[in-house]
Amino acid sequence: MKRKNNNMKPNGAKRATTRTLRTICEGQRIYRQMEKALLSADPSISGTVSMNYAISKLIANYKLAMLHLDIDVDDYMKSMIEWWEYRLLHEDAAEKIPFDEFVATTIENNPF
Numbered sequence: 001m002k003r004k005n006n007n008m009k010p011n012g013a014k015r016a017t018t019r020t021l022r023t024i025c026e027g028q029r030i031y032r033q034m035e036k037a038l039l040s041a042d043p044s045i046s047g048t049v050s051m052n053y054a055i056s057k058l059i060a061n062y063k064l065a066m067l068h069l070d071i072d073v074d075d076y077m078k079s080m081i082e083w084w085e086y087r088l089l090h091e092d093a094a095e096k097i098p099f100d101e102f103v104a105t106t107i108e109n110n111p112f
Helices: 009-039 047-068 074-090 094-109
Strands: none
Touching: 009 047, 009 094, 047 074, 047 094, 074 094
16 A cells, blocks of 8 residues: 655755755865865966866866756856856855955955
8 A cells, every 4th residue: 555645845846955055065065165266266367277277177077067967057057147147146145255355355355
C-alpha cells in the first residue's frame, strides 16, 4: 500500500521549493567563499587585476564545463548579471559594501 504524504503540494511543488531553497543556499555559500577570496587581494590596482584574472578564469572554466552538458550560459549569465546589478543598486546595497570598501581603500592607496 502506498503511503500518502499529506505535506505534498500539487505537482511536487514542495519538493521543487525545497530543492530551490537548497540550491540558493548552496549558491550563497559558494558566493561567500568566492567573495572572501576576491577581497583577500591587495587593495591596489594590481590587486584588481588579480581579481579580474581569477574571476574571468573561473567564468571561462564554468562556461566550458557547461558546454559538456550542452548548456550555453552566455545569455543566462548576461541576464543574471543584469538582474544582480539592479538588485545591488536598488535593493541589496549592503551586499556591495565590502566591494565598495575595497575600492575606497584602493583609491586611497593609489591616488589617480
